[in-house]
Amino acid sequence: MSKFLKRSALGAQVPHEKRTSGMETVKMPLPTKIVLSMSQHIGAPATPAVAKGDQVYVGTVVGKSGGFVSSDIHSGVSGIVDSITTITGSNGAKQTAVVIIPDGAQTVDPAVAPPQVTDLKSFQDAVRASGLVGLGGAGFPAAVKLAPKNLDEIDTLIINGAECEPYITSDNRCLLEDTQFILDGIQAVMKYLEIPRCIIGIEGNKPEAIAKMRGAVPAGVEVKELPCRYPQGAEKVLIENCTGREVPFPGLPSDVGVIVMNVTSVAFVGKYLATGMPLTTKRLTVDGDIVKEPKNVEVVIGTPVRELIDFCGGFTDEPGKVLYGGPMMGTCIADLDQPVLKNNNAVLAFSRKASQTPKMSNCIHCGRCANACPLGLSAKEIVQAYNNGDVDLLVQLNADLCMSCGTCSFVCPAKRPLAPSIALAKIMMKNGGKK
Ligand code: SF4
Ligand code: SF4
Known part of the structure; x- marks a missing residue:
């Protein structure tokens, strides 16, 4: 098989819905606490560098990088470490987290200074x-x-x-x-x-x-x-x-x-x-059909999503789905106490009606999924191979290259959940064929 796939790069015409594009970023006041997950990056988790009761400042290292592919975690508030705890991430994995109660003074760590960069x-x-x-x-x-x-x-x-x-x-x-x-x-x-x-x-x-x-x-x-x-x-x-x-x-x-x-x-x-101020804040879009006051918000990393939503006026209806990120690739937030992470660029909330999974029907072999895939993958065939437990065929079809962009699911007229099934197929490949 060719080492290269020919990409059609067709993609899909998705609705833009960018009603916040003209809204200047507003700064959210300090939350009541910040929850800093030690797993906010690809690679080894960071290790807590503070203990319960410690005083920290804006910019203090509270998590030390756990290896070459890892990252330090810094506090975005001055305050006291309330606990070192375990939280459940949006991927369902348990993560260590440092909880800090702000003192409101926002004293900057004396170590924060512009770096000396010469080469x-x-x-x-x-x-x-x-x-x-x-x-x-x-x-x-x-x-x-x-x-x-x-x-x-x-x-x-x-x-x-x-x-x-x-x-x-x-x-x-x-x-x-x-x-x-x-x-x-x-x-x-x-x-x-x-x-x-x-x-x-x-x-x-x-x-x-x-x-x-x-x-x-x-x-x-x-x-x-x-x-x-x-x-x-x-x-x-x-x-x-x-x-x-x-x-x-x-x-x-x-x-x-x-x-x-x-x-x-x-x-x-x-x-x-x-x-010299390390990464402690993030700009996010908060939007969706049940967010009362959609905004672009600058927020301290670790702010509980619940407090962010409250800052945007709360919900106008029962949420059906709350997401980190966009509707195509975002991940569900199961618990509004989960914190804002370094790599979040949006929190979106949708009503039950807007979140309803469309009714699926039989594949009509129209080929739209394959035409739209930016990597030239055939989603229909990959899902069939997954359903048959055929790992060899999944390898031949390059299923592991799928980036879960969701384009195939979006264009499918039969509303088949192709991208989630391919994500399961990738797990099966890693598990040597076990579903
Ligand atoms: S989710 Fe995977 S298979 Fe579907 S369009 Fe995106 S890259 Fe292609
Ligand atoms: S887009 Fe949907 S209906 Fe068309 S071939 Fe792919 S899976 Fe089948």
Whole structure:
């Protein structure tokens, strides 16, 4: 079989629903407590670096990185550590968490100071110390991403400002409100990693952001308007549409000379280099048909979702579904006491009516799922192989490449839950055929 799949990159025309795009970010007052999960990133969990009763400050390290692929966790409030506890994450896994009660003073940790950055090593060390992980949703530690093994082959930095999920507008607000930090962050990454070219990819439904960035970028940085087709922000799709290069399977962006960063991540780099304040707050879109006052909110990481929703006026009806992230790829929040995490870009809440699972009917073999898949996968065949327990066929069909974007489910006229079934198929492959 070919090492490369031919991607059709068709995607789907999803509704935009970006009614908060014109809403300036508002700062939420301090919550009554923050709950800092030690597992807010891909890789090893952090280890608590504080104990019950300890005084902490804004910017204090409360969780130490658990390995190379991991990240420090910092407090966004000054206050007292109330407990080290166990919480259940949105993926159902148990996680250690540090609970802090704010004292309201917001005293900054004396260790917080702009980092001394003079070369690649000190830049990478600074990014590691900042606690930055991929803020577009991936949660991959940024210090690892910015240290590719083939750095001398990287010639393009792509900034992901596509924001293709319906409802979410926090990246749009970042482009409009943090323009200078974005440019500073881009300049630093290009300088220290010696990358000659940068492309900022933005979906065409953000004309204000495109115009603002085009008016601000220096030579060597291009702003590219992307078609409004979901999932334009998926890394492989973005790379193909920005550079014409196809990431091989299996493979990474660095294999085609590219590093991709989310626009919020690179803005944070710019801000961190100027202030030294680690990652302690996050901009989120709060929206959905039952949110009374939809907003873009800057919130302290660890804020319970319940308090965030209260800040947005509460619910107008019983929730059927509350999500971290967008309706296409978001994960359900089972308990409103769960905290805001570093990589959350939205909290969306929908009524029972809007959350109803559509009635499924038999497959009519129309092929729309295969046509729409940005990775050229055949969702129908993968699901059939899963139902038959045929792991060999799942391997042949490249089922493990599925990125759970949900496009196949969205376009299916029979309303078949293809993406969730493929997620189960991937688990079965890992378990050697056991369902
Ligand atoms: S969920 Fe997987 S199979 Fe379905 S469209 Fe997305 S990548 Fe393709
Ligand atoms: S889109 Fe739905 S109905 Fe059409 S082939 Fe795929 S699974 Fe079958």
